[in-house]
Amino acid sequence: MVAPAQESPPRPLGLLAELTHRCPLGCPYCSNPLDLDARADELDTATWARVMREAAALGVLQVHLSGGEPGARRDLEHIVAAAREAGLYTNLITAGVGISTARLAALAAAGLDHVQVSIQDSEAASADCIAGYDGAFARKRALAGDVVRLKLPLTVNAVIHRANIERVGAMIDLALALGAGRVEIAHAQYYGWALKNRAALMPAREQVGRAIAVVEAMRETHRGAIVIDSVVPDYYARYPKPCVGGWGRRSLNVTPSGVVLPCHAAATIPGLDFWNVREYALADIWTSSPAFNAFRGTDWMVEPCASCARRSVDFGGCRCQALALTGDARAADPVCHLSPHHAGLAELARSDADAAYVYRRI
Numbered sequence: 259m260v261a262p263a264q265e266s267p268p269r270p271l272g273l274l275a276e277l278t279h280r281c282p283l284g285c286p287y288c289s290n291p292l293d294l295d296a297r298a299d300e301l302d303t304a305t306w307a308r309v310m311r312e313a314a315a316l317g318v319l320q321v322h323l324s325g326g327e328p329g330a331r332r333d334l335e336h337i338v339a340a341a342r343e344a345g346l347y348t349n350l351i352t353a354g355v356g357i358s359t360a361r362l363a364a365l366a367a368a369g370l371d372h373v374q375v376s377i378q379d380s381e382a383a384s385a386d387c388i389a390g391y392d393g394a395f396a397r398k399r400a401l402a403g404d405v406v407r408l409k410l411p412l413t414v415n416a417v418i419h420r421a422n423i424e425r426v427g428a429m430i431d432l433a434l435a436l437g438a439g440r441v442e443i444a445h446a447q448y449y450g451w452a453l454k455n456r457a458a459l460m461p462a463r464e465q466v467g468r469a470i471a472v473v474e475a476m477r478e479t480h481r482g483a484i485v486i487d488s489v490v491p492d493y494y495a496r497y498p499k500p501c502v503g504g505w506g507r508r509s510l511n512v513t514p515s516g517v518v519l520p521c522h523a524a525a526t527i528p529g530l531d532f533w534n535v536r537e538y539a540l541a542d543i544w545t546s547s548p549a550f551n552a553f554r555g556t557d558w559m560v561e562p563c564a565s566c567a568r569r570s571v572d573f574g575g576c577r578c579q580a581l582a583l584t585g586d587a588r589a590a591d592p593v594c595h596l597s598p599h600h601a602g603l604a605e606l607a608r609s610d611a612d613a614a615y616v617y618r619r620i
């Protein structure tokens with residue numbers, strides 16, 4: 259499975275720093291792994307500061323401070339300051355629960371550049387039910403207000419699935435009302451907890467069609483007022499997306515315990531050797547670690563990708579999804595209509611209206 263890289267890799271632009279897996283919420287679509295890192299295994303402040311410096315030296319421009327809930331780290335201000343000192347643009351991705359007005363002001367003073375707040379729905383009762391946390395919706399609204407008052411740019415992040423897809427328009431209206439400059443409509447990606455909850459989350463094809471039409475219409479209506487980013491959900495697409503812009507091409511993830519991954523689900527692929535920032539410099543990991551070189555470029559591909567004209571456009575889609583749905587991480591992502599497994603996707607997309615959520619908990 260491990261193949262040597264053919265040429266020197268491009269420089270990464272983005273770093274996803276998963277500071278902790280602790281989170282008060284329990285979203286059933288959470289992209290964190292099922293096997294969550296414990297607090298005792300988390301990197302310390304000095305190591306995160308080193309990671310920020312090494313990332314900047316490697317060419318990274320932007321760091322996304324994520325989790326879990328990054329606000330659960332008492333040293334978040336120090337990590338923000340270290341990232342700012344290294345010259346990185348800092349984006350805080352937060353569940354909006356557990357960051358007080360005073361804490362946000364301290365983060366802004368430490369150099370925070372941008373805040374991304376997730377919302378689960380446009381209606382409080384449904385939002386709190388999806389998050390598995392009473393009162394989360396009200397606290398998210400309050401934090402969004404604080405972000406705008408501090409004049410920090412705000413993005414609202416809405417993960418779409420069967421329970422909220424009919425209110426996608428109302429969620430865009432909510433983002434506008436909160437003062438966001440951008441809203442990300444992200445359909446649930448079926449890895450980790452979302453794969454476990456797929457039967458409960460998967461919307462019907464007709465619902466997806468209606469949601470896409472609403473988003474397109476609102477993009478026109480609100481042009482200039484808010485940027486609306488959205489992508490067609492995987493299971494109903496014809497071609498796959500170039501997952502993370504191509505394996506080991508644009509970005510890297512550091513997990514709470516320091517493992518460096520090409521994407522957040524990469525650890526689900528067995529047989530890959532992931533290196534840790536506790537033992538290696540980030541540049542060495544990016545350039546030489548077997549896991550980063552396993553699916554770089556196109557030499558690892560098998561048919562139909564190996565001879566396909568789009569192989570350097572979408573890089574065969576997502577390796578983790580290929581593994582989850584075909585058992586082979588080198589296979590074409592079954593989202594692609596050229597994959598021999600594509601026909602089975604409709605069956606997998608079958609939802610079960612009565613399926614209960616398995617909430618994400620440590």
Ligand code: SF4
Pocket residue numbers: 281282283284285287288289290325326327352353376618
């Ligand atoms: S998706 Fe939900 S549970 Fe997962 S880290 Fe974000 S807020 Fe927490």
Ligand code: SF4
Pocket residue numbers: 497498562563564566567568569570572573574575590591594595596597
């Ligand atoms: S066959 Fe492979 S490279 Fe070609 S479009 Fe499908 S996933 Fe992309």
